[in-house]
Amino acid sequence: MANKEIPELTAASALEGDELVHVVQDGNSRKTTVDGIVDGAFRTTAMWSDVQVASASFKIFNAAGTPRALTFNTTALTADRAATWPDANVDLGDIVKAWVNFNGTGTLAVRSSKNILGVTDNGVGQYAPVFTSAAPHANYGVVGSCRIPASSGLAGASCTPFSTYSGSHSDVAPTTAGFVVKTYTQGANNQIDADFVMLMVIW
Incomplete structure (x- = not known):
């Protein structure tokens, strides 16, 4: 296969999650999957502002690192809604x-x-x-x-x-x-x- 620049590559179809992806980790080339990147991103603390999520659910991780689904039921919404969090840590289970x-x-x-x-x-x-x-x-x-x-x-x-x-x-x-x-x-x-x-x- 001839070497091509990224803009020259054929566009990918919808990702399934098991596709291999090249990453650089600790200065070394490594391989992972699309799912692996998503899991790692959501396991890492991130600051979000004005986020729009196309899907109604995504994964979060418990203290043991086990992925858990968090689902938002938006089927009955007829207008924009805002969720306001207090200026403190909130444990929903407590x-x-x-x-x-x-x-x-x-x-x-x-x-x-x-x-x-x-x-x-x-x-x-x-x-x-x-x-x-x-x-x-x-x-x-x-x-x-x-x-x-x-x-x-x-x-x-x-x-x-x-x-x-x-x-x-x-x-x-x-x-x-x-x-x-x-x-x-x-x-x-x-x-x-x-x-x-x-x-x-x-x-």
Whole structure:
């Protein structure tokens, strides 16, 4: 094959990723693939400004160097949207500090959780989740929802954190170790065990 300048070469078709590419690394000629270049570029910290991405997804890498896909669903967008980041490092997997999904009827059973050591059953409709790792302060927020079994014949139930019931409703301040929550019927305002209790903690 005759030597040609780059402008003289025939244009390539769409790249598949496994094409060989010549690179110079540490002063030496090396070969790699198009995929190898992309992986290396996205593994390296880069500063982007006013970036336009033709595809709705691209690869990012976790701390172990394993590629993970990050996908943006833009099919429902009807106008330009802006995402604003705070002037700080953000760990997307660590915004919710603790959460739990448990069955509060019969023998209490935790279905799944994060940073929850366990949930104590304090009586009918009264529960006390305990953190695995203590909160840095007691001024966190708790979002909760619950469901009571249809067999109860009742319309629905409410879930209230930082509150308990023993003949009357009482406020119970949260602590760095955990908090209490009560579930009760709507309207009648009576304590009742819920078969689904879902709690999320943010601090």
